[in-house]
Amino acid sequence: MSVSRRSLLTLGAAGLASIPFARIEAFQPQAWKGKRPKNIIFCVADGMALQVVTMANHYQQMTEGKHSFWTELMERPDVATGFQDTRSLSSIVTDSAAAAGAWGSGRRQWNGQINVYPDGTKLRTLYNIAQEAGIKTGLVTTTTMTHATPSGFAVVIDNRDREADIAAQHLTNNVDVLLGGGDKFFNAEKRKDKRDLYKEFAAKGYQVVKDRNSLLGLKSGKILGIFSDSHVPFSVDRMNDVSIQTQVPTLAEMAKTAIENLKGGKNGFILQIEGGKVDHAGHANDIAGQIHDQIAFEDAVKVAIEFAEKDGETLVIITSDHATGGPSLNGAGEEYGDTTKGFASIAGIKASFGPIFDAIGKKPTASMVQDVIREKMTYGLKEAEAQAIADTIQGKSPFGLLELQKAPQSVLALILQNYHKVGYTSLNHTSDHVLVSAFGPGSQYCHGMTNNFEFFNLMLAAKGLKHENPPQMTFEEAAKHMEKNKDAVFAELEPWQTSEDCSCHQH
Template identity: 45%
Template sequence: MNRRRFLKGSSALAGLFTLGPSVILANDVETISKKAKKAKNIIFLISDGMSCGTLQMADLYSQHILGKNTEWINLYKENKVSRALMDTASASSPVTDSAAASSSFGSGHRVKNGVLNIGLNGEKYLPIWQKFKNAGKKTGCVTTVTITHATPAGFCVNSDSRNAENEIAEMYAELGFDVMMGGGDEFFNPSKRKDKKDIYKIYEKKGYQVLKEKSDLENIKKGGKTLGIFANGALPYTIDQNNIPELQKTPTLAQMSAAAIDQMKDHKNGFVLLIEGGKVDWAAHANDIAALIHDQLAFDEAVKTAIDFAEKDKETLVIITTDHGNANPGLIYGANAKENFDSIADYKYTNEYILNSIHADFNLQQIKDWVKETNKISLTDDEAKHLKDFYSGLEKQEDGLYNYKKLPFKAYSEIQKKHNNVGWISMDHSGDYVELAMYGPGSELLKPFVQNKDLHYLMLQASIEKES
């Protein structure tokens, strides 16, 4: 595929070099085009809602408990990647939501929070995975939340609302993306949709193989279009999946990522793949340190999967970042900070699982015994009573994104902080600059400070092949 074919395949690329922000270019375009090898493939990894403290604590946990650095930090230590800070603002706020953040990558424009690739005056920007599909590449998305959620949708579709997940499920089928894997059975299953549409049947009629369990990945038809929906709602948190047998039918992010790469890697024109660790964001919203660390480590396994492929392939640009910070967790100074932090290794489950298992009829001793069993934390009577009051109606129920059952996440994280030295500034997104790393052909285009929307143009510039 030559450059003329690429430009013909997507009219939205016309004027790319004049429209694209110059901040992302290390040299002038002509010089780069002559000297730089182009990326045949792009793997874009997003740890959704990852503050810098999340990256640091996952690495610290990995060092202390697992005896090794994380893959992401090793890439820094071994000087294998280009590295930058990224400004994550949206058009409507210095603090973005995932829809606007993903749309900045998807469209090359900042849009207001809540929408997908729709401009401030109603413009519909052609999403980047459609551009690459029009140019002849295979396209895919893998996530630990619903496949129709804001981050994958921002690479793929236009919508006035990130919440239009029923419609987004249908849009994917119409657009014909090659590999889509995650959760969200309720948006495909006719027994769960209000309109009773069988979206699975639509995909099957278009030639997709539909996967429902981890074991299905072992029998996947090589190279065919694939829809993998492995859960109702989001996939389980990693720490729960590791410790609750009935959740182990669900694949990990790394397993889905490896399968997606394998499905697309032999395509003559290459592929583009989004990999999202979406539950990192949900854990941060819940101020749940065990969920946060273990899902960040699961994301890191997917990073390793991508880098291992790219090192062998030598034609793949790997982008590793987040879309925004969330809750800014961090390890707090104290005499026993190391020992307290390392005690997180004793946590068996997410706070969601622990708190869901407490009921209004529990007495104080039952609450204390349950917390001791699951976190090895010895509650005082006052702490146990404080928790009990949320279930008996004496304390106001907590709100919060993804806190569907109004569980006392904040109250419990404050109790845990006394024992693990981990603090949180909030239960919501933050506007901090975030980490960005790139490996492979095209990574030389990265400058030390970029805006999120710049990555759209960098991907296009990195992957345009030389004139034949």
Template identity: 40%
Template sequence: MKRRDFFKNTTLATAGAALLPTLGFGHSMDKKAGKTAKNIIFLVSDGMSTGTLNMANLLLHRKEGRKSRWVSLYEENKAVRALMDTASANSLVTDSGAASSAWGGGVRVNNGSINVNPDGSSNKPILQKFKAAGKAVGCVTTVPITHATPAGFCIATKSRDDQEGIARQYLTLKFDVMMGGGTEFFTSNKRKDKADLFREYSQQGYSVVRTRKEMMATSPSVGTPILGVFHDNALPYTLDRAQDKHLQETMPTLAEMTSQAIKHLKNNKKGFVLQVEAGKVDWAAHANDIGGLLYDQIAFDDAIGVALDFAEKDKETLVIITTDHGNANPGLYSNEKADENFDKIQKFKHTNDWILTGISRDSSLKQLIERVEAAQSIAITSDEAQILLKHIRALDETGIYNPKKLPFSQLAQIQYNYTSVGWGSIHHSADYVELAMVGPGSELLKPFVKNVELHKIMLQACGVVS
């Protein structure tokens, strides 16, 4: 570039930058500074790296000709946007319990704990604060309702793994809506103490629902809390649910749970606060499962749509959209067939989880190859199938999100040849993450924040004194 052109372009760039505040870049077009939010809907795509958001948008655009609602907020300049530092008290790389505790308790705690400090003291969770202020509160998730992210808004415990104890803590709090998976933490035949928490919740005045039909039939009623637990462990992946009529009839989507929760909570005169979590996005990232990841991210985007539609009509709702941390750093990588390969994901019918859980040590190469092709229209080679069978027979991979020790990483590496999607790891990352806000209170958001700052922003947005 010639020197005079450089200065010419630099001058234009500087002038353009000066116009950005006027154009509203990074700021909600319809924000009303100083207006108090009556409601908050806090949406979390757990473990969402930037590449997940990007690829879900690309998949939607190429498959359905539309953009994701999240990216559209940016494109249409309708949200305040920021980067968020997600560290915990003892690590640059947080886990979900510490991350949700930063939002929920307003203090960074060590990984593994929920709203409990290293000295043993605890921090009062934000939903308890909002409940005390007279608001209706609740959580919905695609993983156990007792899992780390919803728990961080609700309770305090030394160990995030004490999900039986978390289920019991919820009982006395009488939060207005709690829905997700985790049947094993409520049923007498699976709890260590043999307590029938479903019965105890009913006795305490809860409306207990166990299926999508029961949830959809529930009539909004102020003062009657709802507990919805629909599946052992987490709910099925969106992609697998779409191929199973029984699952479609019995398992609600995240968008449906969000809609029903809002219908129930909105009748409270002092407003409500709802956390919505796409927990299976994180689980798919741990498994390097691109089908599970992107279609659950799209299901999360549908829930964003429900929240935004309500907020647009309501005019008193702050919508917060973010993630607690990155995970696995997936991305679409360059080669001469990148577009063609990425488009193969449009034809996926099942996740890698479905493929591998249907293969045993006794399966043949032919059976494995046919199962992959039926699930994802990918014809892997005999050598590639042999790699997978070798690991299945050795069962050499482990981890909290892979208790069956299945070769998820190996399958993902093979898939790279067909999808051009690669992965950085199977673990959380320290990446700064996306954060967007729309509605009253969004003007409080700075371009760069620490996760703990959201606690104060939420309270301030609603005019609630901590």
């Protein structure tokens, strides 16, 4: 949908132009009260609506008889809990690039851009400042290493989709530990320019590892660990596939290796741990994908908290960059009696939506859809339900009038809602405030409402540092430059340069 300049500017004047800066003074280094942390671990469940935390807790209570780890944390008096306003410079609904950039340089940014304004003004990153102060840095993710969220702390780029360029930029970013997916951006055989980035990283002193066993046990020295061609597979697929378990470490294992590697330095470390597939499952409206990756994320948070408890000098911040998909578990049946049993059926799902759509194929009949759903999800779809899915895959969605609900993933999720009772509102990000929890020295500053860009000053102040990037650009000025530069900045890229599912900046 094209939005005219006039309407963009009108919207901006109405709302986005006024950005509250009230709390930022509280995060100046001289205003810091109490002990400062030596280390900071910033944990991000990308695209995590509050309902995902809620549903992961329900799920673990049902299947394991215990609270989820994050829910346990929120019950503790020594853990602060609040919310984050996630909006970006271009929209009330942010993408991951603008969100992570806000954390990484303290300024709201245009969706799709990382640590740069639409006029080309570059912003200095958190990790660049930290490294100058002798602080070690790390990025751990289940997406490609070059995806938006890890990039927000270290990368400056006008188009987040230029992941092949981001991989090359990491060579000069000096991040001590880089763990995630995205072999296609580092491997000479897959890069069209034939650059062997693994070799170039090794020449700079990095230990390069490409499978789980090689990673486990690595302790000292810089590490580049890349474990999959593109994003790391979903946890629900990992649970059901031994070859993935052999090849790919869990997020908790990556987090543990990173902490072991980074700890012990004179000036401490900052580490970002991202559960990036929570967002991807939200985009697919795939509840099993989302819950299992949320649990895998919380396993990694547990590693961070256990380290911080022992160490006593580490601030752990746990949050999201925005919500995705608008998931909710709905009351269903008389006295809502069908909800609990329906929700419990998610335990029978053995695959994420990707392999399910692959198995259904491009020209399915209703009975082919029924067979796949029975085998991989245990649900016996009615013929009309299966037919609706088969029709949608072949371009005849029964919800063709609904812009946000007509795609195959939406229709599959809408039909499955009859069984597991979880519904989604779209395949896109949503504007929700997201949860923030914090533990350790400085956690008191994470109470109540925090704007995303305030975490930059908070993290710098925690380390006694200060940096002012160029002033916040207004929406009007940014829109003016974007109107002029948009086609050049977001020009179409070749497949080798970007992740297959990220050709638009909606992640």
